[in-house]
Amino acid sequence: MRPYPALALLFVAACGSLPAAPPRSAAYADLTRLFAEWRAFETPPRVDGAPDYTAPRMAAALEELEVFRGRLEAIDPSTWTVEQQIDWHLVRAELNGFDFHARILQPWVRDPAFYQSVWTYQSDTPAHEGPAHHALLELWTYRFPLDGAEQQRLLGDLRVIPPLLAQARRNLSGNARELWIAGTQNLRDQERDLTRIVELCGPQPGPALSAALDAARAATRAFVDWLEAQAPSKTGPSGIGKENYTWYLRNVHLVPLTW
Numbered sequence: 001m002r003p004y005p006a007l008a009l010l011f012v013a014a015c016g017s018l019p020a021a022p023p024r025s026a027a028y029a030d031l032t033r034l035f036a037e038w039r040a041f042e043t044p045p046r047v048d049g050a051p052d053y054t055a056p057r058m059a060a061a062l063e064e065l066e067v068f069r070g071r072l073e074a075i076d077p078s079t080w081t082v083e084q085q086i087d088w089h090l091v092r093a094e095l096n097g098f099d100f101h102a103r104i105l106q107p108w109v110r111d112p113a114f115y116q117s118v119w120t121y122q123s124d125t126p127a128h129e130g131p132a133h134h135a136l137l138e139l140w141t142y143r144f145p146l147d148g149a150e151q152q153r154l155l156g157d158l159r160v161i162p163p164l165l166a167q168a169r170r171n172l173s174g175n176a177r178e179l180w181i182a183g184t185q186n187l188r189d190q191e192r193d194l195t196r197i198v199e200l201c202g203p204q205p206g207p208a209l210s211a212a213l214d215a216a217r218a219a220t221r222a223f224v225d226w227l228e229a230q231a232p233s234k235t236g237p238s239g240i241g242k243e244n245y246t247w248y249l250r251n252v253h254l255v256p257l258t259w
Contacts, residue, residue, distance in 0.1 A: 022074040028084050030075055035091050038068055042098060043134055050164035051134045053108035053171055062102050069095055089254065096251040104244050107131035110174030112183030112227055117161050117216075118193040135160045139193065144200045151209055154197075158212040162219040169226060175236035184227040191220045 041064065044051040072095065077088040101107065107114035114131040120139045123129065128136075137157035142150060174180075194217045201209065240248075242259045249255045 022071045024074050024076065026076045026079060028077075028080060028087075031072075031077070031084075031088055031091060034068070034071055034075070035087075038091065038094065041068070042094075046135075047167070048163040050160050050167055052167075053114075053133070054167065055171070058102055058108070062099070065095060065098060065102070093252055093254055100244075100248050100252055104240055104248075106174065108133075108168075108171050110172075110176045110238070111179040112168070112172060113179070113186040114183070115164060115168040115172075115223070116183075116186045116190050117157070117164065118190045118197075120193055120196075133164065135164070137161075139197065145202065151206065155209055155212050158209075158216045161216040165219045165223040168223065172230075175234055176238035177231075177234040177236060178238040180227065180231055180234040184224060184231065187220060187224050187227065191217060191224065194220060 041061075044053060044057060044061075046052065047054070072088070072091060075088065077085045080088070111131050114133060117133070117135070118137045118139055119128070119132075122138075122140050135157070137154075137160075142154060146154060194213060198205075198213050198217075201213070205213065246258045249257055249259070
């Protein structure tokens with residue numbers, strides 16, 4: 001019987017540390033505030049200058065996701081206009097999309113194309129449809145020759161590439177063969193596109209920009225070599241299965257259909 005009082009104290013301490021339930025609300029302003037905080041949270045912190053997609057960060061993010069879900073469920077949109085109710089469901093869809101990416105799709109673990117930084121064309125959707133990280137070099141937004149401010153922006157974009165690809169070697173533990181093979185080609189294309197940037201910058205890009213371009217090209221080349229060396233060991237399927245796809249349709253795209 002002696003351990004029981006100690007266990008009771010531990011139980012009380014544990015319960016005392018649990019977060020309080022979010023207050024109920026019917027205010028549309030609470031939804032817009034939640035959305036702004038969610039978008040800030042969804043953008044990962046930087047580690048060594050690159051967005052953090054490591055396993056510890058993603059596990060912590062999934063835990064925090066449940067806090068956002070609790071806050072959303074505490075907001076009652078039943079008396080709002082149709083347009084405002086749609087906004088509530090769009091926030092729900094974004095939370096579900098993050099959940100699906102973090103638990104099922106996991107492009108940072110399964111798909112080398114996720115680590116492609118250089119995009120030469122504008123997406124036909126507000127955000128990129130395919131796998132894409134949070135610190136892209138959108139080459140189509142630059143106008144050459146670059147002025148001083150644009151050189152600094154390009155320099156910042158380029159400096160993400162080496163630490164991101166170093167992180168990618170630790171993160172990419174998946175076994176999706178088709179994604180691995182196709183994603184490797186994306187990084188080969190990036191090496192070509194970086195060479196194009198060198199040509200666009202002309203003969204005198206400046207020492208800092210020149211060094212950043214050299215480092216980005218070298219990191220990309222080494223990463224392609226690493227991907228090619230790993231490819232023979234990748235033998236698994238790339239698909240996610242019918243059940244997961246149906247959940248994605250219904251809960252992220254809000255389409256009332258199955259696979």
